[in-house]
Amino acid sequence: MKKYVLMIMLLISMISLSGCVETKEKDVTSPYFINLDDMTYVIGDPKPDLFENISAADETDGIITASSITIDDIAVKWSVAGTYAIHYTVKDSSGNEKTETIYITITEGIDVDPTAPVLKGLSTIYYVIGENLPDFYLGVTATNDVDGNITSEIEIDDSSVDYLLPGTYAISYSINDDDGIKITFNRTIIITEYVPEMDLSIYYINDTHGAIESYNDQLGLAAIGNLVLNEKEINPDKTLFIGGGDLLQGNILSNYYYGSSMIDILNNMQLDAFVLGNHEFDWGLETIQKYKDPTSGEIQADFPILGANIFRKDTMELPDFVEPYTVIQKGYIKVGVIGLMGYGLESSIATARIQDYMFDDPIEWASYYAHYLRTEESVDVVLAVVHGNNDYTNQGIAALTGDYRVDAIFNGHSHSRYTQVISRSGVDAPVIQSKANGEFVGRVTLSIDSNREVTDFQLTNLHPTRTNSYATDHITKENRLSQSNGAIQSLIDEYKLIIDDLLNEVIITSSSTYDETSLTKYMAEIIRKSVDADIGIHNYGGTRTGISSGQGITVATLYQIFPFDNRVKYVYITGEDIKDFANSQVAIMYRSGLSLYQLQDDTYYKVATNDYIFDKPEYPFVSGVDPVDTGILIRDLLEDVLRNQAASYPSFSTEQPIIFTTSA
Numbered sequence: 001m002k003k004y005v006l007m008i009m010l011l012i013s014m015i016s017l018s019g020c021v022e023t024k025e026k027d028v029t030s031p032y033f034i035n036l037d038d039m040t041y042v043i044g045d046p047k048p049d050l051f052e053n054i055s056a057a058d059e060t061d062g063i064i065t066a067s068s069i070t071i072d073d074i075a076v077k078w079s080v081a082g083t084y085a086i087h088y089t090v091k092d093s094s095g096n097e098k099t100e101t102i103y104i105t106i107t108e109g110i111d112v113d114p115t116a117p118v119l120k121g122l123s124t125i126y127y128v129i130g131e132n133l134p135d136f137y138l139g140v141t142a143t144n145d146v147d148g149n150i151t152s153e154i155e156i157d158d159s160s161v162d163y164l165l166p167g168t169y170a171i172s173y174s175i176n177d178d179d180g181i182k183i184t185f186n187r188t189i190i191i192t193e194y195v196p197e198m199d200l201s202i203y204y205i206n207d208t209h210g211a212i213e214s215y216n217d218q219l220g221l222a223a224i225g226n227l228v229l230n231e232k233e234i235n236p237d238k239t240l241f242i243g244g245g246d247l248l249q250g251n252i253l254s255n256y257y258y259g260s261s262m263i264d265i266l267n268n269m270q271l272d273a274f275v276l277g278n279h280e281f282d283w284g285l286e287t288i289q290k291y292k293d294p295t296s297g298e299i300q301a302d303f304p305i306l307g308a309n310i311f312r313k314d315t316m317e318l319p320d321f322v323e324p325y326t327v328i329q330k331g332y333i334k335v336g337v338i339g340l341m342g343y344g345l346e347s348s349i350a351t352a353r354i355q356d357y358m359f360d361d362p363i364e365w366a367s368y369y370a371h372y373l374r375t376e377e378s379v380d381v382v383l384a385v386v387h388g389n390n391d392y393t394n395q396g397i398a399a400l401t402g403d404y405r406v407d408a409i410f411n412g413h414s415h416s417r418y419t420q421v422i423s424r425s426g427v428d429a430p431v432i433q434s435k436a437n438g439e440f441v442g443r444v445t446l447s448i449d450s451n452r453e454v455t456d457f458q459l460t461n462l463h464p465t466r467t468n469s470y471a472t473d474h475i476t477k478e479n480r481l482s483q484s485n486g487a488i489q490s491l492i493d494e495y496k497l498i499i500d501d502l503l504n505e506v507i508i509t510s511s512s513t514y515d516e517t518s519l520t521k522y523m524a525e526i527i528r529k530s531v532d533a534d535i536g537i538h539n540y541g542g543t544r545t546g547i548s549s550g551q552g553i554t555v556a557t558l559y560q561i562f563p564f565d566n567r568v569k570y571v572y573i574t575g576e577d578i579k580d581f582a583n584s585q586v587a588i589m590y591r592s593g594l595s596l597y598q599l600q601d602d603t604y605y606k607v608a609t610n611d612y613i614f615d616k617p618e619y620p621f622v623s624g625v626d627p628v629d630t631g632i633l634i635r636d637l638l639e640d641v642l643r644n645q646a647a648s649y650p651s652f653s654t655e656q657p658i659i660f661t662t663s664a
Helices: 002-020 221-234 260-268 285-292 362-376 391-398 486-498 500-504 516-530 555-561 575-581 634-648
Strands: 032-034 039-042 055-058 062-064 069-072 082-091 097-107 118-120 125-128 141-144 155-157 167-176 182-192 198-205 239-243 273-275 310-312 325-330 333-341 357-359 381-387 408-410 417-422 429-434 441-448 454-463 468-470 473-477 535-539 567-574 586-590 604-610 625-633
Touching (some): 198 333, 221 239, 221 486, 273 333, 273 381, 486 500, 575 604, 625 634
Antiparallel strands (some): 118 141, 155 167, 198 441, 441 454
């Protein structure tokens, strides 16, 4: 009897245990390569080990050994100079397969000609049998140090391609250098009989304001780069990275270099499109234009700079080196990105910087270029990136239909965080803004069917620790934002080293906490006293952060508080004009014994302010008596005051005397 009882108990136990066994989900995730990069080889040297340092990984299997990796280098002519494609294929234990292509440049070992042309944009082409042949020049540029852009001189040879037979082929791109030597590059084209369904993910940042480093809530570009570059490595034909304006100005690591450091880092982050914001005008648009002008001697942006509705007043044409849109090939899908400035943002730019330009209706130009992209450029997906957050603009763009239709809208300018959906016929319109200073990364994923049409979408803002399921403020936790990309961090460290003193030298420690309002009033008083004026004025919008009690104040801190290069100007205007001007947007400080209500209408007073306020034609300053531009930056005045306080006091306080080494 005991024997039967034991057997029954054992059977029950086995049944119970079998019910606790987890059912393993099917692995459908493709593996990805690690350390796969382009190569160079000098003829006569030992042939390189194509497996060296190359590995692959998979979310299920972990690291995949080289035995599961195959290499196709049949097209490489090891004794002939040129650029060739090498295809790497890896298969995981579930049968999921991934193929990546690198390029090896073979030379004869002669010294590199510094004026030799450089070709960029030779990514894989995808072609479906029966369709119009692809534009082989799309996204391809050729430049050299002498002539700049020489793309028109490229010769293309596709004689080895059979456009009626599925397979992988090579297309030859050739160009002559200044010595008449022909340099050849090869590009891969993949031909199929159908368009597979796909998900296209667009990663998005706006209003970073030069926040290159991780600081408080700012993720930093090394962390954002870790996410974007990893995603581009895993899904190169399904990933875009776009910037929505106001990316450069606002932090010492960018401002000190007039944005070139940011351009360099964004190049390395493989940014696909840069849309102009109002603060791209703060140094004068000509500063930004240099990053697309190969004759300027400045670092060149590897991405287009967009502003479809930004026009010069004298010609009503786009400014030089500013494009209305860009077309990006992703797998079998052509994506058009339209860059737009929010309507009416001229008023947020210093008059001297904007007087030659105007911003036209963004809805009108979104409509025009969406239609042009679909009918003339054969684009499948249209994105509108608007540096603005006007609901009327979003609704107007979302209402466009047919060949004018826009598939997704990206916003900026207001430093807001939201995910919105605008109802319309067919697939609704997703709208996203991703706060500011790199605190979040936006992601919009579009589902695209075999007809190349968007059938669905998902939108969320990404953060390393936070989640939120609200439809209008959806946040997803993204672990990759918790880590830094080593190469991006090393590049940042190089820029930091150059200005190490400005970043790390503590001028003085703050005795108290001061918010933006109190610091705006303090700056108004500094401006007043710097020229011994009756009245000093500073705008609240020009002060971007506060100071904490016990915080060490560096020059970098001053850039964070007052990021704009505003100069002190003064003029004589009547008390009546001052009363008419006084508003809640500015802090006004008076000399002892004077106030707004004590001003005499017909008496002239010496008024000092910053050039942003001074130059606005609707304000009374430009028409005042004896105007003077001191040329001195308000930020430099504050630094002078702090250094003088440090010489006499143990800590900074707004209550201590304002003393200048030299006044304006």
